[in-house]
Amino acid sequence: MKRAILLTLLALPITDVAAATQLIVCEPASKNDMSATGIWPVPYLTQNKLCFNMKAQTGNTCVKNGLTTTWFTEAVIITVDGESMGRDDTWFRVARPTVNEREIEYTIEASRDKKQWISMSRVSINRISGQAVDWLIREHGGTSYNCHLEGKKL
Helix, strand or coil, rough: CCHHHHHHHHHHHHHHHHHEEEEEEEEEECCCCCCCCCCCCCCEEEEEEEECCCCCEEECCCEECCCCEEEEEEEEEECCCCCEEEEEEEEEEEEEEEEECEEEEEEEEECCCCCCEEEEEEEEEECCCCCCEEEEEECCEEEEEEEEEEECCH
């Protein structure tokens, strides 16, 4: 009996953590939009934090509302205005995102040296309607998406 209680108590935190992670799935609003490649890096929510599905060698890919996070990833190809900046080790940063029950808004920035930062994209997701726009920097109008949380409504 004691073992059954102990096993139940040990299983509870694992269940809570697994249930708390929710992938944000976004599909192009227009099925005819061939330029809509998806929001990158793929965002997800866990324990009231906005996170990004990327492998980080250093730093943290998760950030709370209004705070800042920076992480380091090896061998990433960065493209700005359709021009490749080459494959190299890259720092990423998300500064002061908005993450609340109505919206998720953030800008992803990249740097090779942590001194000069290039804004890569700005993302805005309406959590009530599920409508989202991903503005690649210097792109006019952005790309529209319909988003939802994996297994739940956004």
